[in-house]
Each structure stands twice: as C-alpha cells, then as structure tokens.
Amino acid sequence: MNRQTEVLSSADSARLAGKKIVWVTGASSGIGEALVRQLVEEGHFVIISGRNRDALLTIQQPTPKLIRVLPCDVGDDGAMSDAGRALAEITDQLDLVIACAGICEYEDDLKLDIELYRRVFNANFFGVVNTLHYALPLLANSRTPVFAAVGSLSSVVGFPRAEAYGASKAALSYFLDAVRADTSRVRLRTVLIRPGFIDTPLTESNDFSMPFLMSPQQAAQRILRGLEGKRSIIDFPRRLSWPLRLLGFFRPVWYKLCAPRITRIRKLRNT
Numbered sequence: 295m296n297r298q299t300e301v302l303s304s305a306d307s308a309r310l311a312g313k314k315i316v317w318v319t320g321a322s323s324g325i326g327e328a329l330v331r332q333l334v335e336e337g338h339f340v341i342i343s344g345r346n347r348d349a350l351l352t353i354q355q356p357t358p359k360l361i362r363v364l365p366c367d368v369g370d371d372g373a374m375s376d377a378g379r380a381l382a383e384i385t386d387q388l389d390l391v392i393a394c395a396g397i398c399e400y401e402d403d404l405k406l407d408i409e410l411y412r413r414v415f416n417a418n419f420f421g422v423v424n425t426l427h428y429a430l431p432l433l434a435n436s437r438t439p440v441f442a443a444v445g446s447l448s449s450v451v452g453f454p455r456a457e458a459y460g461a462s463k464a465a466l467s468y469f470l471d472a473v474r475a476d477t478s479r480v481r482l483r484t485v486l487i488r489p490g491f492i493d494t495p496l497t498e499s500n501d502f503s504m505p506f507l508m509s510p511q512q513a514a515q516r517i518l519r520g521l522e523g524k525r526s527i528i529d530f531p532r533r534l535s536w537p538l539r540l541l542g543f544f545r546p547v548w549y550k551l552c553a554p555r556i557t558r559i560r561k562l563r564n565t
Contacts, residue, residue, distance in 0.1 A: 304359045305385045308339035315385050315436075317341045319368050319425055320395030322349035324494030325444060328514035329392055334360045341384055343368070343377065344395065368395045368421030378428035388432040390521070392487075393425045393443040398496050400455040411458045418462035423469065433482060442485035442521065443470060447529065449488070450538045451545065454557040463488075474526065485520070486527050489513050490534040502556075506531045 305315050316333055320326040322344030333340050334357050342350050347365040354361040362384050366377035397417045399410050422443045433439035448456050449463040467486055474484045491497060491504035492513045508516075508531060520528035529535035541547060 304362075305339045308337065308360070309387070311337065314338045314389040315341075315387055316390045316392070317343065317364075317381070317388055317425075317429060318392045318394060319343045319366075319421070320393070320444075321353065322346040324394070324496060325489070325492060325510050325513050325517070326392075326394035327353060328510035329394065329517065330361070332511075332514050332518060339385075341381065368393070368424050369416035371424065374424045374428060381428055381432065385432065387435040388429055389436045389438060390440045391425065391429045391433065391442065392517070393422045393441075395421050395425075396444060396496070398459045400459065401457045402455065404457075406457075411461075414458040415462045415465070418459070419465045419469070422466055426473070437481070438483075439481055440483045440485060440521065441473075442487055442517075442528075444487045444489065445470075447488045447490050447535055447538055450535075450542045452553070454553060483524070483526070485525065487517055487520070488527065488529045488535070489516075490531055506534045 309315060313336070314333075316338050318326050318330050318333070318340060321330050321340075321342035323346075326342075326344065327349075330340050330342050330353060337360070339360055339362075341362045341364050342353060343364045343366050344350055345365065345367050347363070350363045350365060354363050364377055364380055364384070367373045395417060397414060399414050401410070425443075426441055429441065433441060443466060445466050446460070446463040448460040449467055453460055467488075470484045470486045473482075477484070489508070491500075491507045493507055493509050497504060497507075513530070516530040517528055520530075529539070541552070
C-alpha cells in the first residue's frame with residue numbers, strides 16, 4: 295500500500311466510523327495545536343497546516359494514521375495553490391475547517407508602517423480567504439460542512455496599539471458575515487471564534503496585563519463545545535466578552551473612560 299492510498303484509507307476509515315475529516319491551519323502551536331490533539335483524541339482524521347514543518351511532524355508522531363501534515367503559509371498565494379492541490383489528493387471531502395493561522399504586531403506611536411499592516415492583514419485576513427478558497431470545493435461534498443475562523447475580542451472595540459491586528463480581525467468578522475449571507479440557502483455553516491487572551495507564543499511577548507488568561511487547551515475545549523452547539527459566534531471567556539460587547543454598544547463610555555487609561559500616546563509625533 296503506497297503512502298497516498300494509506301492516507302485515503304485512514305480518512306475513509308474515519309468517515310465510515312462517523313468521524314469528521316478536518317483541516318486545521320496554524321496547527322503547529324497554540325490554539326491550533328490544542329485543537330488538533332483534542333480532535334485526534336476523539337478519533338477524527340485531521341490535516342494539519344502551518345509554516346513550521348518540524349513542529350507539525352512532532353504533533354503527528356503519536357497518531358500518524360489520524361494526522362496528515364500539509365505545510366503551507368496561508369498568506370502566500372503560490373504556496374496555497376500548491377497546498378490546494380495537495381489537499382485534494384489527500385481527501386475529496388472536508389467536514390470541518392478551522393482557520394487558526396495568524397500573527398500579531400502592535401503599533402507604537404502611530405507610526406502607521408504600511409508594511410506592518412500588510413503583513414498582519416496578509417496572515418489574519420487574506421490567509422483566511424485563501425483557506426476558504428481551497429477548502430470550499432471539498433466542504434461542498436460534506437453533508438454538514440463547517441468553516442470556522444479565529445478572530446479576536448479585540449475587534450469589538452478599538453484597543454490602543456491594535457490598529458492593524460484589531461482591524462484585520464474586524465475585517466474577518468465582516469467577511470464571515472457576508473459569506474454566511476451568501477450561503478444562507480446552501481449547506482455551509484460559518485463560525486466566528488473570538489477568544490480573549492490565550493497563553494500562546496503569540497502572546498508571550500505582550501508587555502501588558504492580560505486579564506482572564508486561558509490555556510490553549512481550555513480555549514480548544516470552548517471552541518469544540520461551541521462547534522457542537524451549532525453556534526455561529528463563539529466568544530470566550532464570558533467574563534471578558536460580555537463587558538466588551540456591552541461597551542461596544544456604549545462606545546462613548548469606552549473612549550472617554552477606559553481607553554485613556556491604557557493608551558501610551560501622550561502627544562502626536564511632529565516629525
């Protein structure tokens with residue numbers, strides 16, 4: 295039995311057992327890795343993607359029959375074209391896609407570095423568009439297709455220094471809303487996942503307080519529970535999401551009372 299036949303057999307076996315065929319991007323660490331481990335523990339067949347091939351292979355080692363490694367950079371159009379072809383060779387069906395890949399870069403002193411914005415949007419927004427582009431034909435073959443993407447609670451209100459990151463996640467939110475409207479008469483469920491602060495490599499360098507910090511494992515549990523519950527938006531933790539959503543309705547309160555306490559800018563640059 296060659297490698298491709300073995301992979302197809304593993305995917306087919308999972309399908310026959312009533313399990314899902316899942317594609318997770320950003321799977322080499324953080325929330326993505328935690329999701330993969332929990333999905334595999336439940337017996338699902340998972341295709342894992344990320345830029346770090348060695349990390350992906352390490353995740354695959356304990357359960358090679360249930361995990362297929364598909365390295366790619368979701369923000370690289372050429373790499374994603376190759377990944378799309380490889381994906382179609384692995385399986386003819388996807389039941390669930392979870393787009394976790396993303397980066398975070400903060401603004402300092404409103405320098406408005408356009409390259410910074412392009413990097414962040416390329417990973418956090420265009421990367422999700424790329425992922426859906428190549429997943430959609432395979433999701434169409436599922437009876438219950440789900441496309442989920444990881445946004446952020448930072449998109450609910452404007453946070454200091456998060457102009458690029460928050461805007462990319464806000465764009466993602468609108469994109470999924472529009473896709474949901476366009477697919478309202480077909481079998482595709484879109485899900486926006488908006489976590490708070492998660493203890494991942496992405497947040498390790500944060501130099502500010504992160505209230506209600508959660509582990510990737512806790513985040514993965516919340517996400518999978520929300521997906522099973524047929525929710526279209528999965529916000530957590532509630533202790534953070536509810537106050538932010540309330541402040542989203544009363545924006546003047548946020549910008550008059552809260553934002554001035556956390557911004558670091560005291561005067562505009564004049565050079």
